[in-house]
Amino acid sequence: MREVWIAGAGITRIGRRGESLSDLMAEAAHAALRDAGLERPDAIVAAAMNPEEFVGDGNFASHVATHMGLAETPAMRIETATSSGAAALYAGFAQVAAGLRHRVLVVGGEKMTHLDTPRVSELIGRSIDPYERSYGATMPALAGLVARALIARNGDAPREMAQIAVKNHANALRNPYAHFHRSVTIDEVMDSRMVADPLRLLHCCPISDGAAAVVLTAERAAVRITGIGQGTDTLALRHRDALTSFRASRAAARAAFAMADFGPERVDVAELHDAFAPFELISLEDLGLVPSGKAGRATLDGETALDGRLPVNPSGGLKARGHPLAATGLAQIVECVWQLTGRAEGRQVPARVALAQSIGGLATNNWVTLLEAS
Amino acid sequence: MRIETIQGSRCPACGLTVAPPAPFCPRDPVAMTSVELEGAGEIVSFTTLHSPPAGFRSPLHLALVALPGGARFICHGAETRGLRIGSRVAIEAVNDVYYFSHLGALDRARLFWRRTGRAGDRVHAIARSLAKRAWKGRERVSS
Numbered sequence: 432m433r434e435v436w437i438a439g440a441g442i443t444r445i446g447r448r449g450e451s452l453s454d455l456m457a458e459a460a461h462a463a464l465r466d467a468g469l470e471r472p473d474a475i476v477a478a479a480m481n482p483e484e485f486v487g488d489g490n491f492a493s494h495v496a497t498h499m500g501l502a503e504t505p506a507m508r509i510e511t512a513t514s515s516g517a518a519a520l521y522a523g524f525a526q527v528a529a530g531l532r533h534r535v536l537v538v539g540g541e542k543m544t545h546l547d548t549p550r551v552s553e554l555i556g557r558s559i560d561p562y563e564r565s566y567g568a569t570m571p572a573l574a575g576l577v578a579r580a581l582i583a584r585n586g587d588a589p590r591e592m593a594q595i596a597v598k599n600h601a602n603a604l605r606n607p608y609a610h611f612h613r614s615v616t617i618d619e620v621m622d623s624r625m626v627a628d629p630l631r632l633l634h635c636c637p638i639s640d641g642a643a644a645v646v647l648t649a650e651r652a653a654v655r656i657t658g659i660g661q662g663t664d665t666l667a668l669r670h671r672d673a674l675t676s677f678r679a680s681r682a683a684a685r686a687a688f689a690m691a692d693f694g695p696e697r698v699d700v701a702e703l704h705d706a707f708a709p710f711e712l713i714s715l716e717d718l719g720l721v722p723s724g725k726a727g728r729a730t731l732d733g734e735t736a737l738d739g740r741l742p743v744n745p746s747g748g749l750k751a752r753g754h755p756l757a758a759t760g761l762a763q764i765v766e767c768v769w770q771l772t773g774r775a776e777g778r779q780v781p782a783r784v785a786l787a788q789s790i791g792g793l794a795t796n797n798w799v800t801l802l803e804a805s
Numbered sequence: 806m807r808i809e810t811i812q813g814s815r816c817p818a819c820g821l822t823v824a825p826p827a828p829f830c831p832r833d834p835v836a837m838t839s840v841e842l843e844g845a846g847e848i849v850s851f852t853t854l855h856s857p858p859a860g861f862r863s864p865l866h867l868a869l870v871a872l873p874g875g876a877r878f879i880c881h882g883a884e885t886r887g888l889r890i891g892s893r894v895a896i897e898a899v900n901d902v903y904y905f906s907h908l909g910a911l912d913r914a915r916l917f918w919r920r921t922g923r924a925g926d927r928v929h930a931i932a933r934s935l936a937k938r939a940w941k942g943r944e945r946v947s948s
Contacts, residue, residue: 566879567861575852576869583890628853665831669869669877670823674850
């Protein structure tokens with residue numbers, strides 16, 4: 432297997448954007464190509480979770496390749512629900528590692544804010560088991576079930592969950608690309624509107640537009656992908672026996688660390704999939720970044736803050752950077768690359784090894800990627 | 806009180822039981838066999854949606870219930886007052902939609918007698934149940 436390096440990274444400002452999805456993806460892609468000093472890649476891997484329904488465009492790999500002026504570059508689209516960006520990274524990684532391609536552009540994006548919240552919730556909800564959906568289950572509903580189980584296990588979880596939101600909003604204040612630039616307090620989070628009891632509005636990520644891209648290459652560059660792992664689980668939540676730990680995350684981490692040949696103790700900074708605040712607590716433990724049962728304590732003690740032992744979601748995370756679905760897995764990688772190369776202005780942490788974790792659906796198709804500065 | 810029978814499936818390979826029935830086990834590529842499950846169990850978790858999807862009335866109460874035999878079942882409820890993880894609930898079908906309802910002490914006692922069958926077994930089951938209760942204390946269903 433050839434070594435795979437990241438030669439360039441680009442992202443759009445995340446938030447409510449007036450541009451089309453293909454405009455946003457072109458903006459991120461061109462920024463990544465510019466950063467890599469590359470005019471044309473050998474291939475493109477594109478990720479969008481549901482452009483057919485969000486924006487009405489199909490044949491999307493060709494659509495977006497043509498739009499960005501690369502109609503003659505072979506392109507394909509990858510989809511694993513909300514982790515599609517991370518899955519696209521894997522597809523690009525595999526092409527370079529196998530020696531099939533030399534330089535691959537990986538770009539992900541989503542455009543959602545032009546639709547009203549119930550419609551967005553319905554479209555995201557398509558990734559839920561149909562029977563559970565027939566009972567009105569939405570992503571927040573299933574996350575509400577998870578959150579209540581977490582609180583039953585640990586009475587302090589409401590404060591810990593609120594602190595995740597507080598921390599990630601504080602980090603996003605320092606990220607010019609983030610959706611939100613406002614701080615929140617623990618009390619504001621705990622008094623915000625109830626969405627899916629015990630989950631409140633400020634525990635949930637926003638609806639965002641945006642895109643992110645990286646250029647992968649077989650030539651030595653500043654950051655190397657040292658491990659990528661995928662983990663999966665049943666579509667239906669009722670078919671699992673655990674609610675407060677995700678098999679898909681544990682399996683993805685195991686595979687990624689095995690490929691990298693090191694353990695979680697080497698991770699200096701992490702971007703985790705905090706679509707709902709309790710997910711950051713669960714993921715910290717699933718990935719082995721903190722001992723089982725200790726994520727809440729570590730969060731309240733500031734261990735995962737920007738100046739802590741292991742900064743988590745320096746970008747602001749899905750919670751505050753925003754969550755344009757298929758862009759997110761790559762937005763995490765862009766942040767990790769910037770952290771590893773000293774380009775995370777205003778929120779730079781000392782780091783040689785970074786971890787990105789992306790959750791697809793209600794933790795049915797998850798990815799863990801490990802990056803190392805050369 | 807009538808206890809509903811819920812159709813389910815069991816995996817001959819790993820023993821996973823699911824409801825409603827499924828042709829294949831989600832974890833093994835084998836055909837499942839039909840089982841009937843008693844529509845009463847313990848709350849695994851529950852939530853209330855305050856802006857439910859179109860077609861559902863707000864607030865929408867949803868619960869995940871562990872049925873005897875291991876299957877977990879998703880259902881609606883009329884209310885969640887006094888409900889906790891570990892609470893005993895009965896499941897009832899109304900127009901093919903399943904609802905949970907909190908079981909009172911009398912309902913639980915009736916269910917208990919019905920299930921334990923012969924007199925000797927009853928004494929044994931009562932002793933076992935008391936011992937289990939004392940042992941578990943306030944501990945709830947693990948998840």
